[in-house]
Structure formats: C-alpha cells, structure tokens
Amino acid sequence: MDRAWISRGLERAPFWKFLLWLTPWFGLLAFGLYGAGLCLIEGLNQTNMDNRFAFGIWIFLDLAVIALGAGAFFTGFLLYILKRHELKAVINSAVVLGLICYSGAVAVLAVDVGQPLRAWFTFWHPNVHSMLTEVTFCITCYLIVLSIEYVPLLLKNRRVRRIPAFLVFEFELHKVMPVLAGIGTLLSFFHQGSLGGLYGVLQGRPFAFREGIAIWPSTFFLFILSAIAAGPSFLLLVTWAVQKITRHELVKKSAFTFLGRVSGTLLVLYVMLKALDTLWWINSTTPSMGFQAHEFYAWRPFGTWILFSEIIVFGLLPALVLLSRRLREKPAWLIPAAVLVCCGVALNRFVMTIQTLALPTLPFDQFMTYWPSWQEVATFLAVVAYGVILYSVSYRYLNLFPHEKEAAAEKFTSVRLAA
Amino acid sequence: MSDIKKPQTKPSRLGMVIDIDKCNGCGSCMVACAVENNVPPVPQAAGERKAITWLKVYRVSNGQEFPNHRTVFIPVSCQQCGTHTPCVSVCPQQAVDVDPQTGVVGQMPERCLGCRYCMAACPYHARYFNWWDPVWPAGMEKALNPAVSPRMRGVVEKCNFCHGRYHAARAKAAAEGRTELAPGEYLPACAEACPTGAIKFGDLADQGSEVSQMASGEQAFRLLESLGTESKVYYLTRQPWVRQLAATPLKNGREEKHG
Numbered sequence: 001m002d003r004a005w006i007s008r009g010l011e012r013a014p015f016w017k018f019l020l021w022l023t024p025w026f027g028l029l030a031f032g033l034y035g036a037g038l039c040l041i042e043g044l045n046q047t048n049m050d051n052r053f054a055f056g057i058w059i060f061l062d063l064a065v066i067a068l069g070a071g072a073f074f075t076g077f078l079l080y081i082l083k084r085h086e087l088k089a090v091i092n093s094a095v096v097l098g099l100i101c102y103s104g105a106v107a108v109l110a111v112d113v114g115q116p117l118r119a120w121f122t123f124w125h126p127n128v129h130s131m132l133t134e135v136t137f138c139i140t141c142y143l144i145v146l147s148i149e150y151v152p153l154l155l156k157n158r159r160v161r162r163i164p165a166f167l168v169f170e171f172e173l174h175k176v177m178p179v180l181a182g183i184g185t186l187l188s189f190f191h192q193g194s195l196g197g198l199y200g201v202l203q204g205r206p207f208a209f210r211e212g213i214a215i216w217p218s219t220f221f222l223f224i225l226s227a228i229a230a231g232p233s234f235l236l237l238v239t240w241a242v243q244k245i246t247r248h249e250l251v252k253k254s255a256f257t258f259l260g261r262v263s264g265t266l267l268v269l270y271v272m273l274k275a276l277d278t279l280w281w282i283n284s285t286t287p288s289m290g291f292q293a294h295e296f297y298a299w300r301p302f303g304t305w306i307l308f309s310e311i312i313v314f315g316l317l318p319a320l321v322l323l324s325r326r327l328r329e330k331p332a333w334l335i336p337a338a339v340l341v342c343c344g345v346a347l348n349r350f351v352m353t354i355q356t357l358a359l360p361t362l363p364f365d366q367f368m369t370y371w372p373s374w375q376e377v378a379t380f381l382a383v384v385a386y387g388v389i390l391y392s393v394s395y396r397y398l399n400l401f402p403h404e405k406e407a408a409a410e411k412f413t414s415v416r417l418a419a
Numbered sequence: 420m421s422d423i424k425k426p427q428t429k430p431s432r433l434g435m436v437i438d439i440d441k442c443n444g445c446g447s448c449m450v451a452c453a454v455e456n457n458v459p460p461v462p463q464a465a466g467e468r469k470a471i472t473w474l475k476v477y478r479v480s481n482g483q484e485f486p487n488h489r490t491v492f493i494p495v496s497c498q499q500c501g502t503h504t505p506c507v508s509v510c511p512q513q514a515v516d517v518d519p520q521t522g523v524v525g526q527m528p529e530r531c532l533g534c535r536y537c538m539a540a541c542p543y544h545a546r547y548f549n550w551w552d553p554v555w556p557a558g559m560e561k562a563l564n565p566a567v568s569p570r571m572r573g574v575v576e577k578c579n580f581c582h583g584r585y586h587a588a589r590a591k592a593a594a595e596g597r598t599e600l601a602p603g604e605y606l607p608a609c610a611e612a613c614p615t616g617a618i619k620f621g622d623l624a625d626q627g628s629e630v631s632q633m634a635s636g637e638q639a640f641r642l643l644e645s646l647g648t649e650s651k652v653y654y655l656t657r658q659p660w661v662r663q664l665a666a667t668p669l670k671n672g673r674e675e676k677h678g
Contacts, residue, residue, distance in 0.1 A: 043572050044533075045550040050468035054538035054548065114533020114548065114573025121512040121532060132511040132536050204505035204542030204646060290645025290666070361542040362642060363664050364479040364493065368468075 005159045005397050009405040011248065012396055022392060025385045032382020035375040036111045044114060048373040053357050057372040058112045061380050062105040063195055063349035066139075067223070068342060069105075071231030072098020072146065073181075073188035078262070080181035086258045089251040092153055092400045093242075094235050099146045100390050104383035106143060111379055131197040138191030145184045149177070153398045189224055196223025199352045206289045207296050208356040210281060218277045219352070225273065229266035230345035232259040233322075233338040240335060242395060249407040250400075253329075260334050263341055264322025271315040278307065299367040302355050310351065314344025429599065432501075432522040432624035433580055434651035435610070436633040437494055439661060441617035442476070444492035449474050451612030452496075454562075455581055457569045459553035471547040473497070473578040474609050481660050491661055493654065494609070494618070496578035497545040498642060499524050501649030506537035506546065514575075522624075522651060523580050531574035538575060542643050543650075546577045580620070581607040602628060623651060640665050 001015040012018070039046045049056040075094040078084040087094075110116045122136045155161060155170035193216065199208040200217025210217040236259040243250045282293040297304045318340035327333040358368050394400060452458070452474045461470045474496040481489045500506075504524055507515045514530040515537055517523070526546075538546040552572040555563070563569065566583035570576050588605035592598070602621060610620040621630035633639060634653040640662050641650050656662060 043551060044548070045462075045465070045469070049535075050466065050550075051470075051538065051547050052468055052544055054535035112534075114535070114575075115531065115571075118512075118530075118532045121514075121530060125512045125514075125530060127508075127510055127513045129508045130511045130536075132509065132534065136511060198536070201509070202505065202540050203503055204540050204643075204648065206646070289647075290643075357539060362477075362495070362544065364477055365544065 002397075005157060007158050007399050007405070009408055010399070011408055018392075018396060022389060025388045025392075029382050029385035029389065032378045032380070032385060035378030036382060038375050039111050039379065040116070044112075046373060046375040048371055048376065050370075052368045053370040055353055055357060056370060057376050057380065058108050060350050060353040061383075062108055062112075063353060064346040065101045065105050065383070066195065067192070067227040067230050067345045067349060068234040069098045069101025069231065070188065070192060070227035071233075071235035072101070073142070073184045074228045074231045074262075075235060076149075076181035077185040080178040081185065084258075086255055089255045089401060089403050090235055090239055090259070092398070092402075093239055095146065095149045095153065096391055096394045096398075096400065097235060097238060099143075099150050100387040102139065102143045102146055104387055106139060107386075108379060108383055131194045131201055134194040135191050135198065138187045138194065142184055142187040142191060145180055145187065148173070149180055149184070152177070153394065153400070156399060157397055192224045192227040193220040196220045196352075199356060202356070203289075205356050205359075205361065206286055206291045207359050208352060209285065209289065210277065211285055218280075222270065222274055222277060225266060225270040226345050226348060229263055229270050230341050231263075232266075233263040233318075233341040235259060236263070237335065237338045237342065238391075239401075240331070240338075242391075246395075248404055249411075250404050252403060255403075256331075256334060257325075257328050260322045260328040260338065261325075263338065264319050264328070267315065267319040267341060268323060271311060271319055274315065275311055278311070296359055299359060302358065306347070306351060306355070310344060310347050314340050314347055318344070430520055430522075430624070431622040432651060434499065434522075434621070434623040434630055434634065434653065435580075435607075436619045436630045436639065436653045436655060438617045438619075438633075439491050439493055439654050439656040440658065441615045442492040442494060442613075443615060444476055444478060445614060446476055447612045447614055448494055448609035448618060449476060451608040452578070452581075455564055455567070455583070455608035457553075457563050457567050458576075459549075459551075459555060459569065461551060465550070469550050471549070471576065473545075473547065473576070475545075479661075479664070481664075489658065489660065491656070491658065495543060495545060495642070496609070496652065497524060497541075498543050498648065498650030498652045499578075499580070501651060503647055503649070505540040505542065505648065509536045509540045511536070521580075521585070523582065523585075524577075525579055525582065526575060526577050528568075528570040528574040528576055533573040533575065535575060542646055542648070546575050548575050549573060584608070638662075 006012050047056060072094045075087050075091055079087040079091050110119065113119065122133060126133045126137070152170045152173045155166045155173070161167050161170070196219035197217055199205070200210040200212065200219030202208045210219050212218045212220060236256055239251055240256065286293045297307070318337040321327045321333050321337035322341070328337070354370070358370070360366055360368070399405070449472060453472070456473060458471050458473060474494055477493045477495060479491050479493055481487070483489070499522065501522065504517055507517055507524065511534065512530055512532055514527045514532070516525050518525055533548065535548055538548060549570055549572050553569045564583065566587060584607065585605050588600055592600055592604070606620050610618040619630050619633060621628040623631050623634055625631055633655060636655070638655045638657055639653045641653055642665055644666075654665070
C-alpha cells in the first residue's frame with residue numbers, strides 16, 4: 001500500500017503490520033495527551049508538585065532525555081568537524097533521536113510552566129544572569145537546527161525526491177550541514193552546560209551548589225561531559241534495539257564498538273572529574289556554607305549509596321568495560337555497559353533535581369517526599385509514545401541507515417549464490 | 420524628552436526584627452497578611468504544601484523530653500535577601516527585582532512565567548505558586564483589599580512587605596509635599612497585627628532606628644546566615660538553643676507542626 005514511499009532495496013514489514021505496531025503507541029499518546037491537556041486546562045494542581053517540590057518528574061526526565069539526546073550533536077561534531085567517517089552509518093538515526101529528545105523535552109516544558117503563553121517573555125525580557133535564559137535560548141535555537149537537519153532526510157524519501165526542486169534543495173542543504181553541525185555543537189555545549197548550571201548556581205541549595213570557573217559552576221562542565229559520554233551509548237542502544245526488533249543488519253559491528261569506545265573514553269574522564277568535584281564539594285564548598293556534606297546523606301532513602309552508585313556502579317564500571325577492546329566487542333558486555341551509562345546519567349539528573357529539592361535547608365524544616373500524579377506520568381509517556389512513533393515512521397520511510405541497503409543486497413546475493 | 424524629575428529620596432534598607440521570645444504563635448500575623456494581600460484560600464482537599472502563606476509560623480522544639488522540653492514559634496516570610504539574592508538572579512524574564520530605593524525584593528506576577536525556578540532557588544521556602552485560580556467563598560470577594568491585585572493561576576508570589584501600604588504611604592507623603600516617610604508611617608500588616616509586638620519594622624540603614632539597634636544586638640541572628648544572602652529579616656532570642664539551632668542547619672531541627 002505504501003511501497004512507493006519506501007526506498008528501493010529496503011525490506012519493510014507489510015503496512016498492516018506496521019499499523020498494528022503503531023496502534024498501542026497511538027493509544028499511549030492519546031492517554032498522555034489527555035493527562036497533559038488536564039494540566040493545561042485545569043492547571044498544575046493536577047500534579048503532585050507543591051511549593052516545596054516546585055520541580056518534579058518532568059524536570060528530572062527532561063534533563064535526562066536531553067542528556068541522552070546529546071548523541072545527535074556529538075555525533076555530528078565527530079563526523080562533520082572531526083571527520084570520523086565511521087559515524088556516517090548512524091548520523092541520520094542520531095538526528096532523529098536528537099529531534100525526538102529535544103522536541104519532547106520542550107513540549108513537556110510547555111506543560112510544566114504555569115503560564116505557557118508567556119514563554120516568549122524570556123526572549124523579550126531576558127535576564128542575562130539566569131542560566132534558564134541560556135537554556136531557553138540555546139534549546140530553542142538547537143531545536144531549529146535539528147529540524148533543519150531532519151529536512152534532508154525527509155527530502156531523500158523516494159516519493160518526495162521525484163520533485164526536482166526538493167532534490168536541489170536537499171543538495172544545497174547538504175552543503176551547509178557541516179556549518180549546521182558546528183552551530184549545533186556550540187549551542188548544545190552551552191545548553192547542556194547551562195542545564196548543569198541551573199542547579200550549580202543555587203547558592204541557597206548547598207546540596208546542589210558548586211564552585212567553578214568564572215560564572216560557570218563545575219556542574220556546567222560536568223553536565224556537558226556526562227551528556228557527551230551518555231549520548232553515544234544511547235545511540236548505540238537504540239540502534240541495537242532497532243536492529244533486534246527489525247531483524248535487519250543496520251550498521252557494521254565496528255560502528256557499535258566505536259560508539260562504545262567514545263562513550264567509555266569520555267566517561268572515564270567524567271568519572272575522574274566528578275570524583276574530584278565531589279571531594280572539593282565535601283571538603284571545601286559545603287563547610288564554607290555552614291553545612292557538612294555527610295548530613296545531606298542522613299536522610300533516607302538518599303544515603304551515600306546513591307553517590308557510590310553514581311560514581312562507581314554507573315560510572316567507573318561501565319567506563320572500564322567500554323575501554324576494554326576485548327569486552328566492548330562482545331555484545332553481552334557492550335550492551336549492559338551502555339545501559340549502565342544511560343542509567344548513570346539519569347541518576348545524576350535525578351540527584352540534582354529531586355534529591356536537591358527533597359533536602360531541607362532551614363534548620364527546623366523537614367525532609368520532603370514526592371510521588372508524581374498519574375497526569376505527570378502520562379504526560380511523559382506521551383513523549384515516549386511520540387518518540388517511538390516518529391522514529392518508527394522515520395525508519396520506515398527514510399533511509400536512516402545507509403548500510404542497511406548494502407547489507408540487504410549482500411544478503412540477497414549470498415542467498416542467490418547459495419541457491 | 421520629559422523633564423519631570425523623580426523626587427530624590429535617601430535609599431533605605433527596609434527590614435524586620437522578630438522577637439521569637441515574644442511570639443506566642445497565635446497566627447494573627449498570618450491572617451493579617453492573607454487579608455491585606457488578597458491571598459486566596461486553597462480548595463479544602465489541597466494539602467498544606469500547596470497552600471499560599473506569605474508568612475508562615477513554624478513551631479520548633481528543642482527535641483528534649485519534659486521537663487527540658489522547650490518550644491518556640493518562628494514566623495518565616497521572604498527574608499528580603501540583600502546580596503546574592505537567590506531568586507532575582509535565576510528568574511529568566513526579570514519578574515523578580517530588588518528595589519534599590521527600599522531593598523525590598525519584588526515579584527511581578529504579570530511577567531512571571533510560572534517556571535518556579537525561583538522557588539527551587541529560595542533557601543527559606545518563602546515563595547508560593549498559584550496552583551489554582553484564585554477563588555474566594557461567595558460574598559468574601561467584597562472584603563478584598565482594592566489596593567492589591569489578586570494574582571492569577573500559574574504564577575509565583577511572596578511577601579513584599581505589603582507594597583500596597585508602602586505606595587499608599589508614599590502617595591500620602593507626596594500629597595503633603597514630603598519626599599521622606601516618617602518612621603512608623605508605613606507598617607506591613609503582620610507587624611501591625613502582632614498582639615505582643617514581636618514584629619518590629621523599619622529602616623535598617625538608619626542607625627538610629629529601633630530595628631537597626633535591635634538587629635545589631637547580641638541576641639540577634641538571621642536564618643541561614645552562612646549562605647551569605649544578607650537577609651533583612653532578623654530574629655531575636657535570649658534562648659541559646661534557638662540561636663545554636665539557627666547556626667547549625669540540618670542538625671538540631673525539630674519542626675513540630677506549622678502554626
């Protein structure tokens with residue numbers, strides 16, 4: 001039914017099967033949109049956030065999703081700027097993933113603010129001292145860059161490229177791709193950093209506050225580093241999962257191991273700096289603010305185990321696995337290590353958002369707990385569903401993995417020869 | 420270009436001194452604050468953590484058993500931070516500012532996006548979000564203060580030392596040809612309502628003022644002073660355990676229940 005839209009040489013499931021796959025995701029999307037709609041129409045009283053827990057699951061997941069989406073800009077940077085051509089195999093997929101992560105996060109943010117129609121005020125009355133201003137500007141600009149980067153993929157569709165003007169436009173867009181990759185890299189570095197800065201600058205929250213260089217707290221740099229370490233791992237995981245689901249060879253094994261190596265190298269650097277930063281925070285920053293770091297971990301369930309997990313279990317351990325050539329070439333090691341990296345970056349974002357707000361600051365205040373309402377969970381599930389739908393449609397109709405066609409042709413030839 | 424000149428007035432540093440030993444936790448200050456500033460009630464089912472209380476009285480104990488058990492009441496509102504004002508620097512759209520003339524930290528609900536970053540930044544938990552549309556029980560809207568605009572759903576608000584009263588006092592002074600306010604001419608509602616006189620208000624920059632002298636006494640302290648926020652709300656107590664509690668955050672605190 002939709003054969004004319006699918007590239008020649010690519011094997012795709014029948015249309016009815018594709019619709020069957022999408023149906024539950026559309027159901028989840030509708031459910032999530034209902035939850036989000038309630039929040040927009042009735043107000044944020046639909047959430048379990050409150051005056052103490054001013055941020056909840058949305059901010060935590062937004063930060064995590066944006067960190068995982070860093071694979072898009074970092075792959076672009078490695079491919080177009082550092083000329084690592086191994087990554088050509090996954091760049092299209094990285095762009096789609098980045099677009100999903102960033103657009104999803106922005107959509108959730110629009111529900112999360114009390115007056116979404118005033119979002120433009122940040123551009124009209126910007127407070128240049130606020131990290132959130134930097135985040136807003138950079139994410140908006142980068143989302144535009146990602147959308148432009150997605151256009152050539154659309155224009156390469158078998159049916160669309162029949163229109164000569166689109167073909168020319170796509171060719172011209174390709175010429176500016178390195179420039180866009182450069183702009184995207186700059187914007188992304190800044191907003192990943194600013195997201196870390198959001199918490200690092202909170203002098204009133206000694207658990208999150210960090211000293212740093214010039215106007216940037218150390219979390220600014222640590223967020224960049226953790227995001228560019230986790231981004232390739234997430235890209236690797238998604239590509240591996242798509243390969244398993246579709247049962248098609250999408251990229252060469254070397255692409256997986258290269259992504260693993262990049263992730264491991266950056267992660268080991270991150271773990272070292274994170275450990276140093278934590279030591280400085282324990283011994284210098286918190287005492288200078290009248291607090292003792294160990295007191296922050298006296299509130300259950302957020303004991304020191306969380307710090308240990310973040311640095312060792314989800315940091316050092318996967319970093320060592322990914323750095324070992326012998327281990328990363330075995331999927332049984334590579335995939336769990338990549339999962340640990342992604343969980344680690346999510347845990348770090350959880351600590352910075354949820355744990356920070358749970359801890360009291362006033363000497364007579366209480367430790368607070370928070371559990372999201374179904375509307376909050378549903379809104380986020382809508383983003384997951386949206387992501388799966390957009391990725392599925394992109395995979396079916398756009399040529400996300402250039403190697404797939406070659407692999408299919410080789411398979412076809414070998415089957416013919418065997419026959 | 421307009422040649423209208425603003426009257427030159429001496430910058431002040433408006434602040435409060437709260438004598439904890441005099442506070443009996445009656446809550447008059449909280450009620451007066453809510454009435455003065457048109458703070459809407461929240462739906463009955465809503466928990467305390469979603470309620471708006473620009474001024475909140477904490478009941479704090481020393482955690483010891485009878486006969487050594489001691490309890491104090493600590494009213495906490497926006498502490499009107501001086502330097503490193505945590506909320507001002509984080510607001511992405513300049514909806515929070517410090518009035519250079521009075522030192523009061525102001526909130527502009529009309530410009531607020533409702534991102535709540537300022538609430539996360541405030542160490543005193545003194546900022547409140549409008550989780551609902553402001554609705555008053557039938558008939559009660561007639562008792563609203565016409566000098567203060569109610570805030571809409573989805574924006575943050577907090578104590579501003581009753582800026583409606585400040586503007587009224589300035590307007591009165593201007594009508595009388597004065598550029599300066601006389602001491603005591605303007606008082607926030609909480610200070611006026613306190614039956615024990617525990618809340619004193621005035622200009623901390625005026626060394627001769629009562630608040631300035633009280634704030635510089637040995638019994639005075641500020642909450643979370645080690646954070647360097649230079650807040651303009653001081654507390655007084657003769658009880659060493661209360662001062663010690665304030666000086667060592669996270670260690671000795673025992674909040675019994677909110678007043």
